[in-house]
Amino acid sequence: MNNTCFTFPSSAPGQAAWVADPSCRGTFGIALLCLSTTIVCIWSSVHRNIPLRRLSTIRSLIRDAPLVLVALFAPELLFYFALNQYLCSRNLVKIAEKKFDHHFTLKHGFYATMGGFAIKHVDDNGVETSPIKKLTHGGVTELMKRYPDSIPDLSLESITDREKSTNLGKALLIVQVLWFCLNCVSRLAEQLPLSLLEVTTLAHGLFTLLSYAMWWSKPLNIDAPTQVTLAPTYSVGIFGTTSDSVPKFSDLFSAPGFVTVGSRWRVVDFSVTTTISFVYDILHFLAFQARFPTRIERELWRVACVVVMSSGLLNITSIFLAMESQFSWSHRWSDAGSVLNLTAYRIIPFFYLLASGYLLVESIRQLWYLPREAYVVASWSYYIPHWL
Template identity: 30%
Template sequence: MIVLLSILAAIRASPIVQTSPPLVSLDQLHHAPSCDDPHGCRSFWDIIRSCIITIFLCVWVSVHPNIPSPDETWPQVAVRRVGLMLSAIVAPEIMVAWALKQRVTAATLARMHKGEGWTTTHGFFATMGGFIEYDGNRPVRVLLPDQLGSYSLTGNGDFPRIAKAEIEDRSKGDAVSKTLVVLQTGWFVTQCIARGIRGLPVTELELVTVAFATLNFVIYLLWWDKPLNVRCGVRVYKKRRTEQPDEDVDGKVADPVGFWATLGDALF
């Protein structure tokens, strides 16, 4: 709504031009003569800084990594996060496919376990490796969503029941921070649209940033209910009257609906 009102204000402020706004490259802008109006000019570095900040905010907040393995060190977690961010910059369409796949899976799980009080947030939490089988204090494996029926939080219950508020408490992001980033990105896009309406020059880098921000906004909406930067999963135990769990090959937490699986599905 704020973005729409800003666009309408820009339209009223100046007549709509029929020709396309002039498109300039950063090299042309860098060698252009200095501007006489200090309030209406944008320098080469102002544009660079604005675009980089917008791209960084888009990637940093839109990428929601899955829960790391319990035996994964913080350097490994950091490297994986940087890898996902680089993937979001180089191949954002793969991130959209990953987010869409997790969204569909989470919504399906929420419908299947509606009787247990599950929401889409619960579905995302299970999809991102939120429930881990433990043998005493030793982590055994991550549980796929269809395996949760044989487990509970103590080994005596019927199902791993956890409140949505408890899951959200583990998340490092909230609606306020997400809204602020959306507003910041929306303001950048609005400025570029307003400049185009008024016939002012728009750089190629700004157009690329607008396209990138729009694509990341789609990712952001798909992952709106997914917890952000959760470091630890929930311990669950095998119910005492069920069969023994299958042998775990390497004892590490897997990636139920992970980025690399989605990348493989997209490429092969």
């Protein structure tokens, strides 16, 4: 290592009473810090729903793979998913306040929204008459409204005892992500450049904190749901159920609260989606004046930023117009609806993933073309402890 990275005090000849940490960092240090923070973000932000039955380790990894990919390439989409689950859970709490005499907390709401209740039909002899199915958020809502007595009175301890995480573990992860974010802010305050990888990791870190805030009360890694036994006389055809223990990637887009064609249009979904896409991508604009390996790569970075930023607005607009076309008797509108569906669910997501992938790849490639100032360590970071 270059000895100019160290400052030796002249307290005594040939002796240093106190030696400060090096004032520079290396390429490996930058990559390791960003990689470790990204792993922390992905690992901590994946709050999977409850499977219908206990899964093996392999099947559990397969189940988590879609959420891991979303957390890696589209952390803002994961935050939108978390926000919708939070709103759905809070809605269940409001319904429970009117229907239940017992305590029903936000953690209970998350437990129900994430597939915590499964229906089991039995006849008069106690024999199962149909396969066990999980209740979706809509199913739990209807069950609470029509048959509130069928919802078990679960104590808060009975849920927390089945979790595989603690608030201390969550807090430590948040501290690490906060340290990285503050380190980036400090570099900007001291007019030290950020690498593209740090910019990308910063965006991941901020949206991990936001997702964590929404999912703070959500139980983590519960193995199986609570079974709700219903008699054949109960009209359960109205309930939303699912028997899939390993969801498809597309299930993320039909999760509770997501706007889908045929569902009720809500202005809040429009505003939230576009705002989230804008806020996530505005962070990448911090690197507009960064040093790139070539001019073409710099222009591609800017184009990718615009694509990611505008995708939320374009996608929701296409969905809205497609929904409007369903209520039109015109064949022209019907054909337009098909085109808009293709645009909303195929074309825009394709270009969005392509742009997000480029931002990630270019962030790694730029590590070999950083300016000298990028290797200078921000002064305050010496004194803030961290462990990754």
